[in-house]
Amino acid sequence: MNRKWILPTLYILFLMLPIYGLLSMSFKTTNEILGGFSFFPQQFTLENYTKIFTDPTWYNGYINSLIYVVINTFISVSVALPAAYAFSRYRFLGDKHLFFWLLTNRMAPPAVFALPFFQLYSSIELFDTHIAVALAHCLFNIPLAVWILEGFMSGIPKELDETAYLDGYSFWRFFIRIFIPTIAAGIGVAMFFCFMYSWVELLLAQTLTSVEAKPIAATMTRTASTSGYELGLLAAAGSLTIIPGAFVIYFVRNYIAKGFALGRV
């Protein structure tokens, strides 16, 4: 029984090694990186980070990414809330088919949609805006949010609704004043997942932007291919993308496990 900690420890060690490799490289100079392997940075430098925080093409990438991720999270969760309520409480014509159809959009490979999305958003003149990426990410985030919220809502007894209606609450008043606070944890988890999938997605975000709304991930790939072999800079940019995620995880750490199970273990 006491040897149980070995496996998780080894596993976490395995998870941390590549991250360490990235971090240590971000503190090295280009010459040192190309000169050969060293476990610790020999000539410790913050040059790579300074470059990112002073060059607008770099730090704007982070701002752009955060803007569309926040818009997307907000849209996805607010439209998913009433829908999830409908799925968890009522039977209606075609409900099961609709639910499965929603999930199929979570299954559509973004590569299939890249080109049509480009044409669609160009034709309505939203190309290269934050809102375009935010709307495009709704394709897979709304179904996910509905799925998660439905799970959480099914865990709330229906007596709560019935009592509220008997007390004379209208639907929307009940929904906003009583129901939403009750499933606050579920909303947190759904927001976490929307944030996560929107933050990590690159293909659609890159296809739908060129200059104004270019996400950090795209800045990285384009830099990698144009300016040659600036591994230190790339590593520093990569290390910085881990921070928002780590920040979000820390806040929802007690709910992650439950959210991954979509609330209905």
Next chain:
Amino acid sequence: MRKTTNQKAWWLVVPVLLLVAFNAFIPLMTVVNYSVQETFGNNAFFWEGVTWFEKVLRSERFHDSLLRQLLFTGMIISIEVPLGIAVALSMPRKGPWVSVCLVLMALPLLIPWNVVGAMWNIFALPDIGLLGYTLNSMGFDYNFTQQPVSAWMTTVVMDVWHWTSLVVLLCYAGLCSIPDAYYQAAHIDGASRWAVFRYIQLPKMKRVLTIAILLRFMDSFMIYTEPFVLTGGGPGNTTTFLSIDLVKIALGQFDLGPAAAMSLIYFLIVLLVCWVFYTVMMRNEEQ
């Protein structure tokens, strides 16, 4: 839960329906449109019928990337699921270490996919990366940019690194929902460790495991960014999975017809597998 029939509930679903339909129907119809036509530019289109579908289904290139895709998905699921269960089983249930474990394990899930690719690229570089350098100095001949086997291993290990935590977190959630009384009863009955796993823990994890396998299947089947950044589909075509191949045809060569036909076939395969999973899952739930 008992549900009441209420057709007015449709109104609550309308916003979701509109937004998703806008994003799903129009692009999907565009793809269907391209898949049955030939174009020579200038927006001139000619009806082609099912020619593209036949061509794609017969082409060796499609068979190869589909085969690679199936092999890859099979490999990562058969590694990630047992490993994930094992880690979840040995994780602490209470105490300060739970949060530490959860936060550290969830970290790879929140790293942008291209950064995952870039990170592993750096990590595995033969002469200057931590992994590549270590393997080579231990006497292995390892170079993922030139050897197909190394490239495959690196891609698979990268995916295991990236996504096993998802399985761990799901299984852990399943395990946490088992009341202590079950274990006490098993203890009184003198059940072996294996019996506890087989008859208490596994049944409780069945639902979350289905979700885990479903999610892993869907996501690994549409994997694009990570292997693209890591190996670029190479060396040669050895790690060109379906999505990479599709983007090469659609955006690289601008062969819209074949690319569209391939997209639809690809989407149908994913849909079919997921439908089977979903039906099985729902049936289990109703029992």
